Amino acid sequence: MLPAALLSFAIVWAGAVAAIYQAALVLSGFVLAAAAARLLLARGVALAAVKGVGFVATTLLIAEACTLAIYFSGLVIPPPVRFRDGDRTMSRDSPRLGYEPDIADGTVRAIKRRRDGSLIYDVTYTLRDGLRATRGDPEGPCTVLFTIDSFGFGVGVNDADTLPQRFSEATGFRLNVVNLGFGGYGPQQILAWLESPRLDRIVRPPLAAAYYISLDDHVLRIAGLTEWSRFDPRYALIDGAVARTGRFHGLPSLASLEQFRRDLPGFLSASSFYHWPIRRALPDLPGRIPAARALYTAALSRADAMLRARYGAPLTILVWQSDDLTRPALTELAWRGMDVVPLESLVGPWKDGDTIPDDGHATPLANRRAAEALVRRFPGCPPR
Numbered sequence: 539m540l541p542a543a544l545l546s547f548a549i550v551w552a553g554a555v556a557a558i559y560q561a562a563l564v565l566s567g568f569v570l571a572a573a574a575a576r577l578l579l580a581r582g583v584a585l586a587a588v589k590g591v592g593f594v595a596t597t598l599l600i601a602e603a604c605t606l607a608i609y610f611s612g613l614v615i616p617p618p619v620r621f622r623d624g625d626r627t628m629s630r631d632s633p634r635l636g637y638e639p640d641i642a643d644g645t646v647r648a649i650k651r652r653r654d655g656s657l658i659y660d661v662t663y664t665l666r667d668g669l670r671a672t673r674g675d676p677e678g679p680c681t682v683l684f685t686i687d688s689f690g691f692g693v694g695v696n697d698a699d700t701l702p703q704r705f706s707e708a709t710g711f712r713l714n715v716v717n718l719g720f721g722g723y724g725p726q727q728i729l730a731w732l733e734s735p736r737l738d739r740i741v742r743p744p745l746a747a748a749y750y751i752s753l754d755d756h757v758l759r760i761a762g763l764t765e766w767s768r769f770d771p772r773y774a775l776i777d778g779a780v781a782r783t784g785r786f787h788g789l790p791s792l793a794s795l796e797q798f799r800r801d802l803p804g805f806l807s808a809s810s811f812y813h814w815p816i817r818r819a820l821p822d823l824p825g826r827i828p829a830a831r832a833l834y835t836a837a838l839s840r841a842d843a844m845l846r847a848r849y850g851a852p853l854t855i856l857v858w859q860s861d862d863l864t865r866p867a868l869t870e871l872a873w874r875g876m877d878v879v880p881l882e883s884l885v886g887p888w889k890d891g892d893t894i895p896d897d898g899h900a901t902p903l904a905n906r907r908a909a910e911a912l913v914r915r916f917p918g919c920p921p922r
Contacts, residue, residue, distance in 0.1 A: 542567075542570050543566075543567040543568070543569075543570035543571035543574060544567075546563050546564070546566050546567035546570065547564065547567045549563060550563050550564055550567075556630070556631045557631050557769035557785075557787055557808065558606070558631075558769070558810065559606075560787065560808055561602055561808045561809035561810065561811075561812075562599065562602045562603060562606065565595050565598050565599040565602055566599060568591065568592075568595035568599075569592060569595045569596050569599055572588050572589075572591050572592030572595060573592060575588045576588055576589065576592065598809075598811065601811040602809055602810060602811045604811075605810040605811040605814060605815065606810050609810060609814070610626065619648060619649070619650045620648075620649050620650075621646050621647065621648050621649075622646060622647060627640070628640055628641075628646045628648070628663075629720075631769065633785075634730055634734055634771075635720075635723075635727050635730050635731075635770075635771065636726070636727070636730075636767065636769050636770030636771055636785065637720075637722075637766075637769065637770075638668060638720065639665050639668055639669075639720065641665055641668075642665065642666075642667055642668045643665060643666055643667065644664075644665055645662050645663065645664050645665070646662070646663045646665065647660070647661070647662050647663075648660075648661055648662070648663060648693075648694075650694070650897060652896055658694075658894065658895070658896050658897050659694045659695075659894060659897065661694060661695055661696045662696055662697070663691075663692075663697070664697050667740075669716065669717055669718065669740075670691050670692060670697070670700060670702075670717040670719065670720075671697055671717075672697075672700065672702045672703050672706055672715045672716065672717045673697075673698075673703060673706055673707075673711055674706040674711050674712070674713055674714055674715040675711060675712055675713060675714060676714050676742065677714070677742070678712050678713040678714045678742075678919075679712070679713065679919040679922075680713055680714065680742075680743075680744050680745065680746040680919035680920065681713070681714040681715075681716060681740075681741045681742050681743070681744070681745050681746065682702075682705065682706075682713055682714070682715045682716070682745075682746055682747045682748075682749075682916075683716050683718060683741065683745065683747070683748040683749065684701060684702040684705070684715070684716065684717050684718065684719060684749050684751070685718045685719060685723070685727075685728050685731070685748070685749065685750050685751070686718060686719055686720075686723040686724065686725070686727055686728050686750055686751065687719055687720070687721065687722060687723045687724065687751060687753065687756075688719065688720070688721035688722065688723075688899060689701065689719070689751045689753070689858055689899065689900055690702065690717060690718070690719025690723075690749075690751045691717065691719035691720050691721055692717075692719070692900075692905070693721050693899045694894045694897055694899040694900075694901075695899075695900070695901070695902050695905065696902075699901075699902035699905055699906075700717065700905060701751075701900065701905040701908055701909055702715050702716070702717040702719075703715075703717075704902075704905045704906045704908075704909035704910075705909040705912055705913060707909070708909050708910050708912075708913040709913055709916070713746070713919070714742050716740055716741065718731060718740075719751070722759070722764070722766040722767065723759075724756045724759030724760050724767065724770070725756060725759070725760045725773075725833075725834055725837040725838055725841070726759070726760050726767070726770050726771045726772070726773055726837070727770070727771070728750060728837075728838075728841050729771070729773060729780070729782070729837055729840065729841055729844075730771045730782075732841060732844045732845070732848070733782070741849060743849065743922070744849070744850065744851075744919065744920045744921070744922060745845070745849035745850065745851040746851065746916070746917065746918065746919050746920060747851060747854060747916060747917065748845050748849075748851055748852070748853050748854065749854050749856050749912070750838065750841070750853055750854065750855050750856065751856045751858055752855050752856065752857050752858065752859075752860065752864060752868070753858055753859050753860075753864075754859055754860055754861040754862075754863045754864050755863065756834060756863075756864060757827070757830050757831050757834045757863040757864055757867065758830065758863065760773065760830060760833050760834050760837055761826065761829070761830035761833060762786035762803075762804040762807075763826070763830065765813065765814075767786065768786050768787055768804060768807045768808065768813060769785055769786060769787050769808070770785065770786055771784075771785055771786075772784050772785050772786045772788065772791075772801065772804060773833065773837060774791055774793065774797055774800075774801075774833070775829075775832060775833055775836055776791075776793050776797070779836075779840075780833070780836045780837050780840045783797075783801070786801075786804030786805070786807070787804060787805060787807060787808030788805065789805060790802050790804075790805050799823070800823065800826070800829065803817065803820075803823075827863070831863065831864075831866060831867050832867075834864065834867050835867040835870050835871060838853065838855065838867075838871060838876070839871060839874060839876065841853050842876055850920070851920075852876070852877055853876065853877070854877040854879060855868065855871065855876065855877065855878045855879065856879055856881055856908075856912075857878065857879065857880040857881060858881055858900075860880070879915075881908055881911075884908070884911035884912070884914075884915070885904075885907045885908055885911050888904070891903055891904075892904035892907075
């Protein structure tokens with residue numbers, strides 16, 4: 539049993555299992571280790587302590603297994619989107635990005651229905667080299683990047699109707715237009731991309747423009763406060779600089795007691811039992827939202843500086859939706875000289891036909907309007 543316990547810890551340490559199962563595997567290791575220790579101990583305080591550890595670990599393991607079973611069965615919240623032949627997800631764990639599409643090349647059919655069974659959308663996503671496929675010219679005179687979340691990816695629309703594809707179409711499919719978006723991504727993923735050498739293989743110089751689509755909850759995403767971001771890359775402000783300190787479910791940073799306290803909920807939320815039933819009932823830590831907003835501001839400022847230094851192009855923040863969370867940060871970024879562009883300033887107020895009913899993502903019409911407006915302000919390809 540002891541070798542099995544050590545093996546379970548080694549598997550987690552090596553990152554050889556999907557993040558959502560790591561807590562269950564660690565707890566299994568504790569159960570096995572406690573059982574092995576009980577065989578070696580005859581009596582006394584040590585045996586009582588081992589029995590106590592074993593009981594707690596077994597109880598938590600049962601709770602963890604039940605929580606995962608309920609989540610994946612969809613008994614509490616029926617899954618609204620199905621992929622392929624009924625899969626709940628089209629993503630897999632990624633040490634670099636937190637998660638990524640689960641296929642590098644191919645197509646994925648996505649179907650979303652209302653609770654009464656009526657259809658919201660039935661579309662197909664094409665993936666090429668792990669990214670949403672965008673028609674264009676990889677050998678074109680320059681590259682244009684679109685990041686970072688579901689609005690960039692094009693959730694709910696077919697390949698021809700994504701914002702990057704509409705932009706490519708409006709420029710005559712002459713440019714190398716790259717879509718780095720994926721549902722749920724935030725500032726942490728653009729930093730992870732910029733720290734990855736893979737980006738150099740995707741961006742064919744010169745880079746003419748890099749667009750970041752911002753929503754109000756991106757402040758929550760970079761702090762790991764949305765349920766889908768609990769395994770994402772974790773960044774922190776350390777001595778005024780943005781630094782990667784692991785992943786949200788990894789060991790808390792020891793840079794300071796305050797940072798340890800902020801990282802601890804992310805570490806614990808690797809446990810589904812803690813994340814869903816317990817964490818939601820706990821009061822939020824004081825000062826967490828201002829700290830998350832400061833991190834969001836610093837992260838996008840850092841991304842802009844990295845893009846300028848690496849490719850000679852600034853980051854343009856396209857504001858799809860902004861409220862109390864991001865508005866102060868976006869004002870600060872604009873004051874610092876960053877290109878912050880509310881999309882409504884380009885296309886006018888959003889209308890009912892601009893979002894998919896009972897979903898909220900952009901419709902083909904909204905993406906076409908936004909793309910045509912972006913092309914009108916597009917600076918053109920810089921000289922090679």
